[in-house]
Amino acid sequence: MPTGEGNLLREAIRTTLGQRAGRLPDANATAEATAAAWRLVAVQLAPVIGARGLDVLFSRALHRTSTLFPWLAFAVDRGGSANPLPSLMVCLAGQHTATAAEASYTLLLTFTELLATLIGESLTTRLLAPVWAGPVPSEQESAS
């Protein structure tokens, strides 16, 4: 992604997670914030790309994030569940707050970038705009 837009996206993801986790978040709150943001992503994308398409992308993003945060391996394996979200939350809740927050941020960023490589930045930005709190990279900004 171009630097300006990429920075805006990073900022938007951090702000979203920060707002959802509260003022003095612990790892549990971070896990909850991640799950809430993810549910919003799913609400926006599942109707467009289908639940299966969403699942495949999420698994891929989780796999890539786990190379930086190996303790996410449990979530990658899904803890025997079809839904990776509960196992992801268990993983995040078991970490230090800062580590959990960084992993959560990296996961959402990886997912968004992965989606952008497939359907383009413009469409990704447009589809996920309702998910992010704070400044969101818009069509006008990316054009300027």
Next chain:
Amino acid sequence: MSDKVTIRRLPTGVPGLDAVLGGGLPEFSFNLIVGPPGSGKTTLAHQIMFTLATKERPALFFTVLGEPPLKMLRYQQQFSFFDPAKITESIRFVNLSDNVSSGNFDEVLAHITKEVEAFAPGLVFVDSFRSVMLEAGHQPTGTLGLQQFIQQLGIHLSGWQATSFMVGEYSADTDPHPVFTVADGLLLLDQSVHRNSMVRQMQVLKMRGQATRPGMQTFRISSAGIEVFPTALVRDDNSATIEPAGSRRTKTRVAMGVPGLDEMLGGGLPSGYSMLVAGPSGSGKTILATAFLAEGVRRGEAGVIVAFEQTPSQSRTRTIDDMVRAGQIGLINTRSLDLSIDEIVHHLVGLIHKMKATRVVIDSLSGFELAVAPTFREDFRESLFRMVAVLSGLGVTVLMTSELEDRYTDLRFSPYGSAFLTDAIIVERYIEIDSCFKRVLAVVKVRGSAHSNELRQFEITDEGIIIGDPVEDYEGLLSGRATQALAAETVD
């Protein structure tokens, strides 16, 4: 009665398609777009959708199984019509795969209905309904049957004040389905591969209440999307609305640009006529055609040349290159081997209008036949007839060249029997006199006009064609066994 319903026709945004449909898509019609995989169904649906969708007339695009939506969005973005700014605002994609895979059509219908009611679309697309049908075997008993589902969906789509489309891999010939009866419009897309060429064609099998263009229409898919090349309409001279070609033919004559040739033609080629110049390789057909265009340019008449053989930069045709560069004539130069005649005619007519051209050269019919995809070669003669008729309708004067194998056993002017299509014919031949190859030409035909019947020698010089004297002292030249007529008399 003035209170009859007026059906608005929506322009599809697909170049050429509105003409084929008979004026666009009827608003609130229920249409099927069918064809084998890769035939361009989704592209057609998207192009129509991105053209027509607005905030006031939003579009809902339901994706079923088949093509994964991610792939569809990825690849469709490569087309220039794909405008991401319209998505979510005036276009909404809805994936139905979860409903469909359960096999419960009540659910599918309920989901579609819910979305339609919520979004109030003016356009609805379901891609693809073949996938819906494939899942029919898995449906739970006691629920909506497949036929009923399709039927109900069709009825719903008609009642929602939406112009709707169902896209599917479905062959109308081998696999007729009752939904074809329900549909107001049926577009069949196809692609045929013949050796190294691939040709895309579409056919409007049905479009209620409209006079559609019959037969297969060729189309291409480029980065701009689909472009249809409607079959050239041969206009009927009896039609009151069409100005017959004959009326545009004036009694004026067109100068050929070769000294002496106008006299042989009885004063030049009648304006609006089509002429065939037939002769063996190297006999000077292209040079004659070039002189014809150059003479036009000299008189301030623009021309157009469709060149299939020599490239304009080749030495003999340098004049063509110069005229093209100067913007005095238009050039269609193609060596593509998968053309349809309709596509060439489409470009040609466009260029004639653009250049306001009055002279047209097609050099040559032999190259043209090679450039046409094998699929169309069977119909080459018919297509040629259509092309000549269309050009004639435009009132332009046409010169076509045709490679003619030198034969001394029969006298032919064209391998396609195209001689009868043209109003005038000039034939060029090689003859042997005194152990030398000489070129001769003759005017074989000028419809409705007196003309020379002499066989005249000619030379090709740097200045062009120089027509010499009639070949008077010989006979049997065209048989290949020329004898000196005068010498025979002397002996006697």
